[in-house]
Amino acid sequence: MGTNQGAQTGKELGxxxxxxxxxxxxxxxxxxxxxxxRYCELAFKxxxxxxxxxxxxxxxxxxxxxxFLIERKISxxxxxxxxxxxxxxxxxxxxxxxxxxxxxxxxxxxxxxxIELTETLKQKVSDQTKDIKEKNKHLQKxxxxxxxxxxxxxxxxxxxVSVIKGVISMILDGDMDxxxxxxxxxxxxxxxxxSTKLEMIINDIxxxxxxxxxxxxxxxxxxxxxxxxxxxxxxxxxxxxxxQREIDLRWQKPKRPLPMIRGEAKYLEQAVYxxxxxxxxxxxxxxxVKEARATRQQKGVVRVTVKKERENIxxxxxxxxxxxxxxxxxxLFHKFARAENATAMYTxxxxxxxxxxxxxxxxHYGKVWAESELKKGTNIYISLPIARPDxxxxxxxxSNQSVPVTH
Amino acid sequence: xxxxCKILLIEDDQDQINMYRFKFEKEGFVLISARNxxxxxxxxxxxxxxxxxxxxxxxxxxxxxxxxxLKSDDVTRDIxxxxxxxxxxxxxxxxxxxxxxxxxxxxxxxxxxxxxxRVNQELG
Numbered sequence: 001m002g003t004n005q006g007a008q009t010g011k012e013l014g015x016x017x018x019x020x021x022x023x024x025x026x027x028x029x030x031x032x033x034x035x036x037x038r039y040c041e042l043a044f045k046x047x048x049x050x051x052x053x054x055x056x057x058x059x060x061x062x063x064x065x066x067x068f069l070i071e072r073k074i075s076x077x078x079x080x081x082x083x084x085x086x087x088x089x090x091x092x093x094x095x096x097x098x099x100x101x102x103x104x105x106x107x108x109x110x111x112x113x114x115i116e117l118t119e120t121l122k123q124k125v126s127d128q129t130k131d132i133k134e135k136n137k138h139l140q141k142x143x144x145x146x147x148x149x150x151x152x153x154x155x156x157x158x159x160x161v162s163v164i165k166g167v168i169s170m171i172l173d174g175d176m177d178x179x180x181x182x183x184x185x186x187x188x189x190x191x192x193x194x195s196t197k198l199e200m201i202i203n204d205i206x207x208x209x210x211x212x213x214x215x216x217x218x219x220x221x222x223x224x225x226x227x228x229x230x231x232x233x234x235x236x237x238x239x240x241x242x243x244q245r246e247i248d249l250r251w252q253k254p255k256r257p258l259p260m261i262r263g264e265a266k267y268l269e270q271a272v273y274x275x276x277x278x279x280x281x282x283x284x285x286x287x288x289v290k291e292a293r294a295t296r297q298q299k300g301v302v303r304v305t306v307k308k309e310r311e312n313i314x315x316x317x318x319x320x321x322x323x324x325x326x327x328x329x330x331x332l333f334h335k336f337a338r339a340e341n342a343t344a345m346y347t348x349x350x351x352x353x354x355x356x357x358x359x360x361x362x363x364h365y366g367k368v369w370a371e372s373e374l375k376k377g378t379n380i381y382i383s384l385p386i387a388r389p390d391x392x393x394x395x396x397x398x399s400n401q402s403v404p405v406t407h
Numbered sequence: 408x409x410x411x412c413k414i415l416l417i418e419d420d421q422d423q424i425n426m427y428r429f430k431f432e433k434e435g436f437v438l439i440s441a442r443n444x445x446x447x448x449x450x451x452x453x454x455x456x457x458x459x460x461x462x463x464x465x466x467x468x469x470x471x472x473x474x475x476x477l478k479s480d481d482v483t484r485d486i487x488x489x490x491x492x493x494x495x496x497x498x499x500x501x502x503x504x505x506x507x508x509x510x511x512x513x514x515x516x517x518x519x520x521x522x523x524x525r526v527n528q529e530l531g
Contacts, residue, residue, distance in 0.1 A: 151496060155464060158493035159420060162514035166426050169518035175433055187429075190422055 014039055014105055025049060039105040048097040056086050152336050153205050156350055160194035160201070167191050204350035207270075208335065211356065216267070216363035224260040224387045227268070227313045228253050228306050234272035235304055241277060246285035247300040249276070258308050262387040263364045271360040271368075274353040275317040275380050276302060282378070283321030312366075312383045320377040329370050333358040357382070412530055413437045415456035417447035417473065418491070419465050423514070427460070430519035436526075444473040451483045457530055459483075460522075461508075463492035463499060471502055478507045487529055491522075 011017040019026050020037055024044030037049075044050060060082055067078050167187050170176055176184050210216075235251040242249035283300040302319045324332065336351035361368045366384040414436050418424050424440045431438045439454055441447035444465050451459060459477065463470035470490060477483045490503045490511045500511040509529060512522070 155494045158515045166519050
Protein backbone atom coordinates (compact mmCIF):
# COMPACT_ATOMS: atom_id res chain seq x y z
CA MET A 1 0.00 0.00 0.00
CA GLY A 2 2.98 2.23 0.70
CA THR A 3 3.86 2.39 -3.00
CA ASN A 4 0.23 2.86 -3.91
CA GLN A 5 0.01 5.70 -1.52
CA GLY A 6 2.98 7.38 -3.18
CA ALA A 7 1.36 7.08 -6.54
CA GLN A 8 -1.90 8.33 -5.21
CA THR A 9 -0.51 11.42 -3.57
CA GLY A 10 -0.74 13.12 -6.92
CA LYS A 11 -4.53 12.88 -6.73
CA GLU A 12 -6.43 15.99 -5.90
CA LEU A 13 -8.03 16.86 -2.59
CA GLY A 14 -11.56 15.52 -2.51
CA UNK A 15 -10.90 12.79 -5.10
CA UNK A 16 -11.38 9.16 -4.22
CA UNK A 17 -7.72 8.17 -3.96
CA UNK A 18 -6.47 11.30 -2.20
CA UNK A 19 -4.20 10.75 0.76
CA UNK A 20 -3.14 13.66 2.94
CA UNK A 21 0.63 13.78 2.93
CA UNK A 22 0.63 15.62 6.25
CA UNK A 23 -1.46 12.97 7.96
CA UNK A 24 0.47 11.02 10.55
CA UNK A 25 -2.28 8.45 10.79
CA UNK A 26 -2.35 7.88 7.04
CA UNK A 27 1.42 7.49 6.96
CA UNK A 28 1.91 5.44 10.11
CA UNK A 29 -1.30 3.66 10.99
CA UNK A 30 -2.45 1.80 7.95
CA UNK A 31 -6.08 2.63 8.34
CA UNK A 32 -7.03 6.28 8.60
CA UNK A 33 -10.69 7.19 8.30
CA UNK A 34 -10.03 7.59 4.59
CA UNK A 35 -13.54 8.44 3.50
CA UNK A 36 -13.56 11.84 5.11
CA UNK A 37 -9.78 12.25 5.14
CA ARG A 38 -9.71 12.65 1.44
CA TYR A 39 -11.14 16.10 2.23
CA CYS A 40 -8.56 16.81 4.89
CA GLU A 41 -5.29 18.61 4.59
CA LEU A 42 -4.68 19.14 8.29
CA ALA A 43 -1.43 18.15 10.00
CA PHE A 44 -1.49 15.46 12.71
CA LYS A 45 -1.49 18.04 15.51
CA UNK A 46 -4.77 19.43 14.27
CA UNK A 47 -6.25 16.10 13.25
CA UNK A 48 -9.78 15.79 14.61
CA UNK A 49 -9.67 11.99 14.48
CA UNK A 50 -6.48 11.96 16.56
CA UNK A 51 -8.18 14.27 19.06
CA UNK A 52 -11.11 11.90 19.20
CA UNK A 53 -8.74 9.01 19.89
CA UNK A 54 -6.91 10.98 22.55
CA UNK A 55 -10.01 12.27 24.30
CA UNK A 56 -11.72 8.90 24.30
CA UNK A 57 -8.56 7.18 25.64
CA UNK A 58 -8.31 9.73 28.45
CA UNK A 59 -12.00 9.23 29.21
CA UNK A 60 -11.65 5.44 29.28
CA UNK A 61 -8.60 5.61 31.52
CA UNK A 62 -10.28 8.20 33.79
CA UNK A 63 -13.50 6.19 34.13
CA UNK A 64 -11.70 2.90 34.68
CA UNK A 65 -9.49 4.54 37.23
CA UNK A 66 -12.43 6.14 39.06
CA UNK A 67 -14.44 2.93 39.19
CA PHE A 68 -11.37 1.01 40.28
CA LEU A 69 -10.70 3.50 43.07
CA ILE A 70 -14.36 3.50 44.22
CA GLU A 71 -15.27 -0.17 43.88
CA ARG A 72 -11.76 -1.71 43.96
CA LYS A 73 -12.60 -3.72 40.82
CA ILE A 74 -13.59 -3.25 37.20
CA SER A 75 -17.05 -4.61 36.63
CA UNK A 76 -18.07 -6.12 33.27
CA UNK A 77 -21.15 -3.91 32.77
CA UNK A 78 -18.96 -0.87 33.23
CA UNK A 79 -16.53 -1.97 30.53
CA UNK A 80 -19.40 -2.78 28.18
CA UNK A 81 -21.16 0.52 28.85
CA UNK A 82 -17.84 2.34 28.36
CA UNK A 83 -17.32 0.78 24.94
CA UNK A 84 -20.88 1.49 23.97
CA UNK A 85 -20.38 5.05 25.09
CA UNK A 86 -17.17 5.38 23.09
CA UNK A 87 -18.79 3.88 19.98
CA UNK A 88 -21.78 6.21 20.23
CA UNK A 89 -19.50 9.16 20.93
CA UNK A 90 -17.27 8.08 18.06
CA UNK A 91 -20.21 7.79 15.73
CA UNK A 92 -21.53 11.28 16.44
CA UNK A 93 -18.04 12.72 16.53
CA UNK A 94 -17.27 11.19 13.21
CA UNK A 95 -20.45 12.51 11.66
CA UNK A 96 -20.03 16.02 12.97
CA UNK A 97 -16.32 16.28 12.06
CA UNK A 98 -16.99 14.84 8.65
CA UNK A 99 -19.61 17.47 7.97
CA UNK A 100 -17.24 20.18 9.24
CA UNK A 101 -14.40 18.95 7.06
CA UNK A 102 -16.57 18.54 4.00
CA UNK A 103 -18.14 21.96 4.47
CA UNK A 104 -14.72 23.48 4.94
CA UNK A 105 -13.51 21.70 1.84
CA UNK A 106 -16.47 22.89 -0.24
CA UNK A 107 -15.96 26.41 0.95
CA UNK A 108 -12.28 26.32 0.08
CA UNK A 109 -13.08 24.76 -3.25
CA UNK A 110 -15.65 27.45 -4.02
CA UNK A 111 -13.23 30.16 -2.93
CA UNK A 112 -10.51 28.71 -5.11
CA UNK A 113 -12.88 28.48 -8.05
CA UNK A 114 -13.99 32.05 -7.43
CA ILE A 115 -10.40 33.32 -7.32
CA GLU A 116 -9.60 31.39 -10.47
CA LEU A 117 -12.67 32.80 -12.16
CA THR A 118 -11.73 36.33 -11.11
CA GLU A 119 -8.22 35.82 -12.41
CA THR A 120 -9.49 34.44 -15.68
CA LEU A 121 -11.92 37.31 -16.02
CA LYS A 122 -9.22 39.84 -15.19
CA GLN A 123 -6.96 38.24 -17.75
CA LYS A 124 -9.74 38.20 -20.32
CA VAL A 125 -10.60 41.85 -19.70
CA SER A 126 -6.96 42.87 -19.93
CA ASP A 127 -6.49 40.79 -23.09
CA GLN A 128 -9.57 42.30 -24.65
CA THR A 129 -8.57 45.81 -23.64
CA LYS A 130 -5.18 45.22 -25.20
CA ASP A 131 -6.87 43.85 -28.29
CA ILE A 132 -9.20 46.83 -28.52
CA LYS A 133 -6.31 49.24 -28.04
CA GLU A 134 -4.37 47.52 -30.79
CA LYS A 135 -7.36 47.54 -33.09
CA ASN A 136 -7.92 51.18 -32.33
CA LYS A 137 -4.30 51.95 -33.10
CA HIS A 138 -4.56 49.99 -36.33
CA LEU A 139 -7.78 51.81 -37.28
CA GLN A 140 -6.23 55.17 -36.56
CA LYS A 141 -3.23 54.24 -38.63
CA UNK A 142 -5.56 53.10 -41.40
CA UNK A 143 -7.52 56.33 -41.21
CA UNK A 144 -4.33 58.33 -41.37
CA UNK A 145 -3.14 56.28 -44.33
CA UNK A 146 -6.52 56.70 -45.97
CA UNK A 147 -6.46 60.43 -45.43
CA UNK A 148 -2.90 60.65 -46.73
CA UNK A 149 -3.99 58.53 -49.67
CA UNK A 150 -6.83 60.94 -50.36
CA UNK A 151 -4.61 64.00 -49.98
CA UNK A 152 -1.98 62.71 -52.32
CA UNK A 153 -4.38 61.25 -54.85
CA UNK A 154 -6.40 64.43 -54.94
CA UNK A 155 -3.17 66.31 -55.60
CA UNK A 156 -2.21 63.87 -58.36
CA UNK A 157 -5.68 64.14 -59.87
CA UNK A 158 -5.82 67.90 -59.75
CA UNK A 159 -2.46 68.37 -61.43
CA UNK A 160 -3.60 67.31 -64.93
CA VAL A 161 -7.00 68.92 -64.38
CA SER A 162 -5.41 72.30 -63.68
CA VAL A 163 -3.59 72.19 -67.02
CA ILE A 164 -6.63 70.95 -68.96
CA LYS A 165 -8.85 73.58 -67.41
CA GLY A 166 -6.26 76.33 -67.76
CA VAL A 167 -5.51 75.75 -71.43
CA ILE A 168 -9.16 75.35 -72.39
CA SER A 169 -10.18 78.52 -70.57
CA MET A 170 -7.38 80.39 -72.35
CA ILE A 171 -8.67 79.11 -75.70
CA LEU A 172 -12.22 80.19 -74.80
CA ASP A 173 -10.95 83.59 -73.64
CA GLY A 174 -9.41 84.00 -77.08
CA ASP A 175 -5.89 84.17 -75.70
CA MET A 176 -4.68 81.76 -78.35
CA ASP A 177 -6.43 83.28 -81.35
CA UNK A 178 -3.29 84.98 -82.59
CA UNK A 179 -1.08 82.00 -82.05
CA UNK A 180 0.23 80.09 -85.04
CA UNK A 181 -1.67 76.85 -85.72
CA UNK A 182 1.33 74.70 -84.79
CA UNK A 183 1.65 76.36 -81.40
CA UNK A 184 -2.08 75.99 -80.79
CA UNK A 185 -1.81 72.32 -81.65
CA UNK A 186 1.01 71.94 -79.18
CA UNK A 187 -1.19 73.23 -76.39
CA UNK A 188 -4.08 71.03 -77.47
CA UNK A 189 -1.84 67.98 -77.58
CA UNK A 190 -0.76 68.86 -74.07
CA UNK A 191 -4.41 68.87 -73.01
CA UNK A 192 -4.98 65.51 -74.66
CA UNK A 193 -1.92 64.02 -72.97
CA UNK A 194 -3.04 65.34 -69.62
CA SER A 195 -6.51 63.87 -70.02
CA THR A 196 -5.00 60.50 -70.91
CA LYS A 197 -2.82 60.84 -67.85
CA LEU A 198 -5.84 61.75 -65.76
CA GLU A 199 -7.62 58.62 -66.88
CA MET A 200 -4.59 56.52 -66.04
CA ILE A 201 -4.31 58.07 -62.60
CA ILE A 202 -7.98 57.41 -61.92
CA ASN A 203 -7.55 53.78 -63.02
CA ASP A 204 -4.48 53.38 -60.84
CA ILE A 205 -6.21 54.87 -57.82
CA UNK A 206 -9.24 52.62 -58.26
CA UNK A 207 -7.03 49.62 -58.83
CA UNK A 208 -4.83 50.35 -55.81
CA UNK A 209 -7.76 50.95 -53.50
CA UNK A 210 -9.36 47.74 -54.72
CA UNK A 211 -6.14 45.83 -53.98
CA UNK A 212 -6.06 47.57 -50.61
CA UNK A 213 -9.56 46.42 -49.74
CA UNK A 214 -9.37 42.86 -51.09
CA UNK A 215 -5.97 41.35 -51.42
CA UNK A 216 -5.74 40.24 -55.02
CA UNK A 217 -5.09 36.57 -55.55
CA UNK A 218 -5.53 34.29 -58.57
CA UNK A 219 -8.24 31.69 -58.44
CA UNK A 220 -7.51 28.00 -58.45
CA UNK A 221 -9.26 27.68 -61.78
CA UNK A 222 -7.25 30.49 -63.37
CA UNK A 223 -6.03 29.72 -66.85
CA UNK A 224 -2.55 28.61 -67.77
CA UNK A 225 -0.94 31.12 -70.09
CA UNK A 226 2.31 31.78 -71.89
CA UNK A 227 4.04 34.65 -70.13
CA UNK A 228 5.86 35.59 -73.35
CA UNK A 229 2.47 36.34 -74.95
CA UNK A 230 1.57 38.59 -72.05
CA UNK A 231 4.88 40.43 -72.33
CA UNK A 232 4.48 40.67 -76.10
CA UNK A 233 1.13 42.40 -75.66
CA UNK A 234 2.49 44.78 -73.00
CA UNK A 235 5.43 45.71 -75.23
CA UNK A 236 3.04 46.36 -78.14
CA UNK A 237 1.08 48.76 -75.97
CA UNK A 238 4.25 50.57 -74.92
CA UNK A 239 5.64 51.06 -78.44
CA UNK A 240 3.96 54.43 -78.97
CA UNK A 241 5.22 55.86 -75.70
CA UNK A 242 8.74 54.60 -76.44
CA UNK A 243 8.59 56.26 -79.85
CA GLN A 244 7.37 59.54 -78.38
CA ARG A 245 10.13 59.50 -75.81
CA GLU A 246 12.66 58.45 -78.46
CA ILE A 247 13.79 55.44 -76.52
CA ASP A 248 14.84 52.16 -78.02
CA LEU A 249 12.42 49.53 -76.69
CA ARG A 250 13.97 46.11 -77.30
CA TRP A 251 12.08 42.85 -76.99
CA GLN A 252 12.65 39.52 -78.61
CA LYS A 253 9.95 36.95 -78.10
CA PRO A 254 11.58 33.57 -77.38
CA LYS A 255 11.45 31.30 -80.44
CA ARG A 256 10.55 28.25 -78.38
CA PRO A 257 7.59 28.52 -76.05
CA LEU A 258 8.44 28.65 -72.35
CA PRO A 259 6.60 26.57 -69.76
CA MET A 260 3.23 28.04 -68.93
CA ILE A 261 2.22 29.81 -65.78
CA ARG A 262 -1.14 30.07 -64.08
CA GLY A 263 -2.57 33.56 -63.99
CA GLU A 264 -4.76 36.38 -65.18
CA ALA A 265 -3.32 37.66 -68.45
CA LYS A 266 -5.04 41.05 -68.13
CA TYR A 267 -3.49 41.81 -64.75
CA LEU A 268 -0.05 40.46 -65.62
CA GLU A 269 -0.07 42.55 -68.78
CA GLN A 270 -0.80 45.62 -66.69
CA ALA A 271 2.08 44.75 -64.35
CA VAL A 272 4.56 44.37 -67.20
CA TYR A 273 3.17 47.48 -68.89
CA UNK A 274 3.66 49.48 -65.69
CA UNK A 275 7.27 48.33 -65.47
CA UNK A 276 8.00 49.25 -69.09
CA UNK A 277 6.22 52.56 -68.72
CA UNK A 278 8.28 53.37 -65.61
CA UNK A 279 11.49 52.40 -67.33
CA UNK A 280 10.60 54.68 -70.26
CA UNK A 281 9.87 57.58 -67.92
CA UNK A 282 13.10 57.37 -66.02
CA UNK A 283 15.36 56.87 -69.00
CA UNK A 284 16.52 59.92 -70.94
CA UNK A 285 16.40 59.51 -74.72
CA UNK A 286 20.06 60.41 -74.86
CA UNK A 287 22.56 60.89 -72.10
CA UNK A 288 26.19 61.90 -72.01
CA VAL A 289 28.24 59.08 -70.53
CA LYS A 290 31.72 59.70 -69.18
CA GLU A 291 34.16 56.99 -70.10
CA ALA A 292 37.84 56.62 -69.39
CA ARG A 293 38.98 59.11 -71.98
CA ALA A 294 36.03 60.87 -73.43
CA THR A 295 32.35 61.39 -73.00
CA ARG A 296 30.07 59.73 -75.48
CA GLN A 297 26.44 59.98 -76.22
CA GLN A 298 24.37 57.05 -75.06
CA LYS A 299 20.95 56.27 -76.41
CA GLY A 300 18.19 55.43 -73.98
CA VAL A 301 17.40 51.71 -74.16
CA VAL A 302 14.71 49.72 -72.41
CA ARG A 303 15.11 45.97 -72.78
CA VAL A 304 12.52 43.34 -71.94
CA THR A 305 13.41 39.67 -71.55
CA VAL A 306 11.63 36.50 -70.45
CA LYS A 307 13.36 33.29 -69.46
CA LYS A 308 12.91 30.13 -67.43
CA GLU A 309 14.96 29.79 -64.30
CA ARG A 310 14.51 26.66 -62.20
CA GLU A 311 10.79 26.44 -61.42
CA ASN A 312 10.02 30.03 -62.35
CA ILE A 313 9.49 32.28 -65.31
CA UNK A 314 11.50 35.48 -64.90
CA UNK A 315 10.53 38.68 -66.68
CA UNK A 316 13.15 41.41 -66.58
CA UNK A 317 12.65 45.02 -67.63
CA UNK A 318 15.99 46.79 -67.70
CA UNK A 319 16.93 50.32 -68.65
CA UNK A 320 20.03 52.49 -68.81
CA UNK A 321 18.27 55.40 -67.13
CA UNK A 322 18.85 57.47 -64.02
CA UNK A 323 18.83 54.51 -61.60
CA UNK A 324 17.56 54.39 -58.04
CA UNK A 325 19.59 55.34 -54.96
CA UNK A 326 20.39 52.21 -52.94
CA UNK A 327 18.65 53.38 -49.78
CA UNK A 328 15.42 53.98 -51.69
CA UNK A 329 15.11 50.63 -53.46
CA UNK A 330 13.36 49.15 -50.42
CA UNK A 331 10.47 51.58 -50.40
CA LEU A 332 10.05 51.50 -54.16
CA PHE A 333 6.98 49.29 -54.09
CA HIS A 334 5.13 51.34 -51.47
CA LYS A 335 2.30 53.65 -52.38
CA PHE A 336 3.40 57.10 -53.58
CA ALA A 337 7.04 56.25 -53.08
CA ARG A 338 9.30 58.04 -55.49
CA ALA A 339 13.04 58.14 -55.22
CA GLU A 340 14.55 61.57 -54.68
CA ASN A 341 16.20 61.70 -58.05
CA ALA A 342 12.97 60.66 -59.78
CA THR A 343 10.95 63.72 -58.91
CA ALA A 344 13.24 65.92 -60.96
CA MET A 345 12.31 64.12 -64.15
CA TYR A 346 8.72 63.22 -63.74
CA THR A 347 6.01 64.25 -61.37
CA UNK A 348 2.61 63.69 -62.86
CA UNK A 349 2.14 59.96 -62.42
CA UNK A 350 -0.23 58.39 -59.95
CA UNK A 351 2.62 57.21 -57.73
CA UNK A 352 0.89 53.84 -57.56
CA UNK A 353 2.37 51.95 -60.53
CA UNK A 354 4.86 49.76 -58.68
CA UNK A 355 2.51 49.21 -55.75
CA UNK A 356 0.02 47.78 -58.24
CA UNK A 357 2.73 45.64 -59.86
CA UNK A 358 3.62 44.19 -56.47
CA UNK A 359 -0.02 43.47 -55.58
CA UNK A 360 -0.58 41.72 -58.92
CA UNK A 361 2.62 39.67 -58.83
CA UNK A 362 2.13 38.61 -55.22
CA UNK A 363 -1.45 37.70 -56.06
CA HIS A 364 0.12 35.25 -58.53
CA TYR A 365 2.36 33.82 -55.80
CA GLY A 366 5.31 35.47 -57.51
CA LYS A 367 7.98 37.93 -56.49
CA VAL A 368 9.10 41.31 -57.74
CA TRP A 369 12.41 42.98 -56.96
CA ALA A 370 14.74 45.64 -58.26
CA GLU A 371 18.45 45.99 -58.86
CA SER A 372 19.81 49.38 -59.68
CA GLU A 373 22.88 51.51 -59.98
CA LEU A 374 22.70 55.30 -59.97
CA LYS A 375 23.17 56.83 -63.42
CA LYS A 376 23.68 53.35 -64.89
CA GLY A 377 20.17 51.98 -64.93
CA THR A 378 17.66 49.73 -63.27
CA ASN A 379 16.57 46.11 -63.67
CA ILE A 380 13.20 45.14 -62.31
CA TYR A 381 12.38 41.45 -62.15
CA ILE A 382 9.12 39.58 -61.89
CA SER A 383 9.31 35.93 -61.02
CA LEU A 384 6.24 33.72 -61.44
CA PRO A 385 5.96 30.02 -60.59
CA ILE A 386 5.55 27.64 -63.51
CA ALA A 387 2.17 25.88 -63.47
CA ARG A 388 2.45 22.30 -62.24
CA PRO A 389 2.44 19.83 -65.17
CA ASP A 390 -0.55 17.85 -63.87
CA UNK A 391 -2.65 20.98 -64.16
CA UNK A 392 -1.51 21.62 -67.70
CA UNK A 393 -3.42 18.73 -69.22
CA UNK A 394 -5.38 20.76 -71.69
CA UNK A 395 -2.80 23.40 -72.38
CA UNK A 396 -1.96 23.81 -76.01
CA UNK A 397 1.75 23.51 -76.70
CA UNK A 398 2.03 26.83 -78.43
CA SER A 399 -0.82 29.20 -78.69
CA ASN A 400 -1.79 32.77 -78.16
CA GLN A 401 -4.96 31.67 -76.48
CA SER A 402 -5.50 31.00 -72.86
CA VAL A 403 -6.98 27.66 -72.10
CA PRO A 404 -9.13 26.63 -69.21
CA VAL A 405 -8.03 23.64 -67.24
CA THR A 406 -10.26 20.75 -66.34
CA HIS A 407 -9.42 18.69 -63.33
CA UNK B 408 -2.59 96.46 -70.23
CA UNK B 409 1.10 96.20 -70.58
CA UNK B 410 3.35 96.23 -67.60
CA UNK B 411 6.81 95.00 -66.92
CA CYS B 412 6.16 93.41 -63.57
CA LYS B 413 8.39 90.48 -62.87
CA ILE B 414 6.85 87.23 -61.61
CA LEU B 415 8.81 84.31 -60.20
CA LEU B 416 7.02 80.99 -60.60
CA ILE B 417 8.45 78.20 -58.46
CA GLU B 418 6.81 75.06 -59.87
CA ASP B 419 8.05 71.57 -60.65
CA ASP B 420 5.67 70.64 -63.47
CA GLN B 421 6.92 71.84 -66.84
CA ASP B 422 3.47 71.78 -68.47
CA GLN B 423 2.14 74.19 -65.89
CA ILE B 424 5.17 76.44 -66.25
CA ASN B 425 4.53 76.54 -70.02
CA MET B 426 0.88 77.37 -69.53
CA TYR B 427 1.39 80.13 -67.01
CA ARG B 428 4.35 81.51 -68.94
CA PHE B 429 2.21 81.82 -72.05
CA LYS B 430 -0.59 83.58 -70.19
CA PHE B 431 1.55 85.98 -68.17
CA GLU B 432 3.83 86.87 -71.06
CA LYS B 433 0.76 87.52 -73.18
CA GLU B 434 -0.42 89.92 -70.49
CA GLY B 435 2.91 91.69 -70.61
CA PHE B 436 4.54 90.27 -67.50
CA VAL B 437 8.05 88.92 -67.32
CA LEU B 438 7.92 85.38 -65.98
CA ILE B 439 10.93 83.69 -64.49
CA SER B 440 10.53 80.04 -63.58
CA ALA B 441 12.34 77.79 -61.16
CA ARG B 442 11.88 74.01 -60.95
CA ASN B 443 12.83 73.61 -57.30
CA UNK B 444 13.14 75.48 -54.02
CA UNK B 445 16.87 76.10 -54.19
CA UNK B 446 16.68 77.55 -57.69
CA UNK B 447 13.65 79.57 -56.63
CA UNK B 448 15.41 81.19 -53.66
CA UNK B 449 18.47 82.01 -55.77
CA UNK B 450 16.24 83.55 -58.44
CA UNK B 451 14.28 85.50 -55.84
CA UNK B 452 17.52 86.98 -54.46
CA UNK B 453 19.11 87.83 -57.80
CA UNK B 454 16.07 88.83 -59.87
CA UNK B 455 14.08 90.54 -57.10
CA UNK B 456 10.68 89.71 -58.61
CA UNK B 457 7.60 91.80 -57.78
CA UNK B 458 5.67 88.72 -56.74
CA UNK B 459 6.35 85.04 -56.22
CA UNK B 460 3.97 82.21 -57.11
CA UNK B 461 5.03 79.22 -55.06
CA UNK B 462 3.92 75.62 -55.50
CA UNK B 463 3.39 73.64 -52.31
CA UNK B 464 4.70 70.31 -53.59
CA UNK B 465 8.21 70.71 -54.92
CA UNK B 466 11.03 68.36 -55.69
CA UNK B 467 12.32 66.94 -52.42
CA UNK B 468 10.90 69.71 -50.31
CA UNK B 469 7.74 71.40 -49.24
CA UNK B 470 6.78 74.82 -50.51
CA UNK B 471 6.19 75.81 -46.91
CA UNK B 472 9.91 75.30 -46.21
CA UNK B 473 10.77 77.49 -49.19
CA UNK B 474 8.32 80.11 -47.94
CA UNK B 475 10.02 80.05 -44.52
CA UNK B 476 13.40 80.61 -46.13
CA LEU B 477 12.07 83.43 -48.32
CA LYS B 478 10.50 85.17 -45.33
CA SER B 479 13.60 84.86 -43.17
CA ASP B 480 15.86 86.40 -45.79
CA ASP B 481 16.20 90.20 -45.67
CA VAL B 482 16.45 90.46 -49.45
CA THR B 483 13.30 88.48 -50.19
CA ARG B 484 11.23 89.12 -47.07
CA ASP B 485 9.04 91.85 -48.53
CA ILE B 486 8.21 90.16 -51.81
CA UNK B 487 4.54 89.05 -51.67
CA UNK B 488 4.14 85.31 -52.06
CA UNK B 489 1.02 83.58 -53.38
CA UNK B 490 0.87 79.86 -52.65
CA UNK B 491 -0.32 78.05 -55.74
CA UNK B 492 -1.10 74.42 -55.25
CA UNK B 493 -3.20 71.37 -55.87
CA UNK B 494 -2.94 70.15 -52.32
CA UNK B 495 -5.94 71.77 -50.67
CA UNK B 496 -5.17 71.00 -47.06
CA UNK B 497 -6.52 73.33 -44.44
CA UNK B 498 -3.48 73.11 -42.18
CA UNK B 499 -1.20 73.90 -45.11
CA UNK B 500 -3.30 76.96 -45.83
CA UNK B 501 -3.18 78.11 -42.22
CA UNK B 502 0.53 77.44 -42.02
CA UNK B 503 1.31 79.43 -45.15
CA UNK B 504 -0.85 82.32 -43.99
CA UNK B 505 0.92 82.31 -40.64
CA UNK B 506 4.24 82.43 -42.43
CA UNK B 507 3.15 85.48 -44.39
CA UNK B 508 1.82 84.23 -47.73
CA UNK B 509 -0.70 86.70 -49.10
CA UNK B 510 -2.96 84.05 -50.58
CA UNK B 511 -3.44 80.29 -50.92
CA UNK B 512 -4.89 79.32 -54.27
CA UNK B 513 -5.96 75.85 -55.43
CA UNK B 514 -4.92 75.65 -59.06
CA UNK B 515 -7.97 73.79 -60.29
CA UNK B 516 -10.27 76.39 -58.81
CA UNK B 517 -9.01 79.26 -60.94
CA UNK B 518 -8.18 79.87 -64.58
CA UNK B 519 -4.97 81.56 -65.74
CA UNK B 520 -6.97 84.80 -66.31
CA UNK B 521 -8.18 84.67 -62.70
CA UNK B 522 -4.60 84.29 -61.59
CA UNK B 523 -3.52 87.28 -63.68
CA UNK B 524 -6.33 89.30 -62.12
CA ARG B 525 -5.29 88.22 -58.64
CA VAL B 526 -1.65 89.10 -59.30
CA ASN B 527 -2.62 92.50 -60.68
CA GLN B 528 -4.75 93.13 -57.64
CA GLU B 529 -1.84 92.25 -55.38
CA LEU B 530 0.55 94.52 -57.26
CA GLY B 531 -1.94 97.36 -57.14
